[in-house]
Ligand code: PRP
């Protein structure tokens with residue numbers, strides 16, 4: 001199913017970082033550093049449509065009108081892998097609040113299991129960006145948007161690095177109005193729910209686990 005709000009970010013610096021993330025020879029240190037950089041680069045596009053309000057400001061010479069974001073920003077990384085991508089985004093929006101959502105994918109059913117959830121107060125008044133490098137079956141992304149919608153949030157965006165057609169289709173079926181920003185739309189899932197060509201298990205590569 002085509003997704004009405006899918007954005008594949010093709011900026012050369014984003015694509016070069018994705019190359020290093022895909023490379024199986026990148027160690028955890030290189031992987032984390034590329035993830036940090038790509039998160040910062042992607043955030044420009046992800047926040048492009050944020051609304052501004054005008055506000056008077058006094059320069060050293062005179063008064064003028066400037067612009068500030070209308071709403072607060074809340075980042076919601078899906079643990080574990082989303083957390084590592086969150087750091088790069090925070091460098092560009094340091095005032096953002098962070099809500100944590102712990103989900104892991106059951107190895108047999110591939111369904112997401114929640115183990116932690118802590119959102120900032122009044123999250124419904126903010127622009128929410130959900131962060132997870134991998135959109136595979138889409139189960140985790142759909143569940144994450146469900147949790148955020150349960151808090152009456154109106155403005156939700158989802159940012160990942162690599163998406164599968166299956167994950168995009170599930171999001172289109174469940175949350176078509178939520179924009180998805182990705183650095184790549186890959187070919188397919190394998191029998192174990194891993195994205196092909198993908199970049200492997202993001203959490204394991206970030207934290208050196210297996
Ligand atoms: C990975 C990834 C996503 C999820 C994507 O997390 O970071 O959260 O899988 O898969 P899905 O689209 O099929 O739901 P994982 O469950 O491996 O947990 P981890 O980040 O703790 O390693």
Ligand code: URA
Nearest residue numbers: 136194195200201202
């Ligand atoms: N989770 C990952 O980390 N990688 C995949 O390819 C699929 C799910």
